[in-house]
Amino acid sequence: MITVNNPGSWSYMYAPLEHAEWNGLTPTDLVYPFFMCVMGMCIYIAMRKFDFTCNRATVMKILKRMVLIYLVGLAIGWFSKFCHRLNNPLSGADFFAQLWYTIWSFDTIRLTGVLARLAVCYGATALLAITVRHKHLPYIAGALLLGYFGLLMWGNGFAYDETNILSIVDRAVLTTKHMYLDNGIDPEGLLSTLPAIAHTLLGFLIGGLLFRKSDANVEHLDTPTHITLTKVVPLFVVGTSLLFVGYLLSYGCPINKKVWSPTYVLVTCGLASMLLALLTWVIDVKGKKKWSVFFEVFGVNPLFLFVVSDFFAIVFGAFTFPVGDKQMNVIGYIYTQMLSPIFGQYGGSLVYSLLFIALNWVIGYQLYKRKIYIKL
Numbered sequence: 176m177i178t179v180n181n182p183g184s185w186s187y188m189y190a191p192l193e194h195a196e197w198n199g200l201t202p203t204d205l206v207y208p209f210f211m212c213v214m215g216m217c218i219y220i221a222m223r224k225f226d227f228t229c230n231r232a233t234v235m236k237i238l239k240r241m242v243l244i245y246l247v248g249l250a251i252g253w254f255s256k257f258c259h260r261l262n263n264p265l266s267g268a269d270f271f272a273q274l275w276y277t278i279w280s281f282d283t284i285r286l287t288g289v290l291a292r293l294a295v296c297y298g299a300t301a302l303l304a305i306t307v308r309h310k311h312l313p314y315i316a317g318a319l320l321l322g323y324f325g326l327l328m329w330g331n332g333f334a335y336d337e338t339n340i341l342s343i344v345d346r347a348v349l350t351t352k353h354m355y356l357d358n359g360i361d362p363e364g365l366l367s368t369l370p371a372i373a374h375t376l377l378g379f380l381i382g383g384l385l386f387r388k389s390d391a392n393v394e395h396l397d398t399p400t401h402i403t404l405t406k407v408v409p410l411f412v413v414g415t416s417l418l419f420v421g422y423l424l425s426y427g428c429p430i431n432k433k434v435w436s437p438t439y440v441l442v443t444c445g446l447a448s449m450l451l452a453l454l455t456w457v458i459d460v461k462g463k464k465k466w467s468v469f470f471e472v473f474g475v476n477p478l479f480l481f482v483v484s485d486f487f488a489i490v491f492g493a494f495t496f497p498v499g500d501k502q503m504n505v506i507g508y509i510y511t512q513m514l515s516p517i518f519g520q521y522g523g524s525l526v527y528s529l530l531f532i533a534l535n536w537v538i539g540y541q542l543y544k545r546k547i548y549i550k551l
Contacts, residue, residue: 176210177484177535179203183510183527187520192528197335198429200442207289207432208374208443209450210477214293215300215378220386222304229305241298243551244478248290251485256280258493286353287345287363295368296375304379312376319373320437324428326366332434341366341434360433367435374435377417377444384409385455407452407460414448417441472539479549480539487534
């Protein structure tokens with residue numbers, strides 16, 4: 176996610192690193208849903224510690240974490256506006272007017288977003304996990320996807336314009352001042368969060384396949400040494416089934432990230448399950464772990480490093496300085512003056528992304544080697 180969101184130039188990106196313009200799927204479109212699916216698996220692990228019991232303490236912990244994740248996303252949005260307004264002051268304004276203009280941007284701040292969706296999906300899935308019998312969760316996920324598909328069919332949901340029901344609802348509830356607009360559609364809007372909840376529920380159920388203790392007489396059945404084909408094969412079978420059904424249904428319900436279509440949920444959850452089966456076999460069963468250290472650094476502090484990457488991206492992009500007769504930000508300077516002349520326009524853009532990843536990895540590695548895990 177950090178790589179694809181931070182190119183040297185948005186005008187020069189290799190096709191696999193771009194999102195599908197509307198219908199369809201690219202490798203980049205897999206990153207966010209994979210994270211959603213993994214979050215569902217992590218919810219299974221976390222709630223299992225409490226035996227999936229519903230009590231005041233557990234509910235309050237879930238709600239607190241949900242609110243904190245949402246507020247972090249809101250803070251990132253505010254910080255972005257703050258930096259850009261600080262670098263682009265009002266013309267002719269006095270000190271206090273300028274100060275207010277710079278600090279107060281909540282009248283135009285985006286209320287949705289990546290972290291906002293993660294917060295809602297986390298809260299909904301975790302609460303369902305402790306209040307509903309788990310055998311009913313597949314039906315809830317299915318009902319959400321089926322109901323959402325009906326809504327898309329009824330409300331022109333695959334139109335890439337403001338006639339789309341998703342756009343109509345978001346503009347009516349949020350207003351355009353608090354939305355990200357892509358042809359009138361917010362890709363993390365209100366209604367499209369419903370299938371995202373189903374997405375996280377499927378991740379929760381996939382986590383159950385891997386971590387459920389199927390034998391009460393085995394105390395540590397789900398430790399790496401006991402993960403066998405009885406764990407890996409079901410993951411692969413479920414993943415293959417979801418992938419097949421998703422692509423089969425895509426003839427009537429296009430795979431579309433921006434509306435988070437039901438087929439997008441099925442296909443990406445299927446691929447995530449298959450990838451998890453492969454990684455489980457390679458890392459836990461075969462014990463080939465050394466190559467995964469690079470990814471573990473991001474895996475143990477994902478939210479923190481996501482926020483850090485946003486911080487750097489905002490600062491590097493917001494503040495400008497004179498270069499000859501032009502004003503350039505840090506991103507533009509590194510790309511145009513240092514990387515593009517050596518690697519070309521597309522190559523330079525990719526190299527910038529890789530250097531940006533390396534910067535965040537170095538920070539994450541300092542935490543990793545000290546076993547510091549930052550959680551909400």
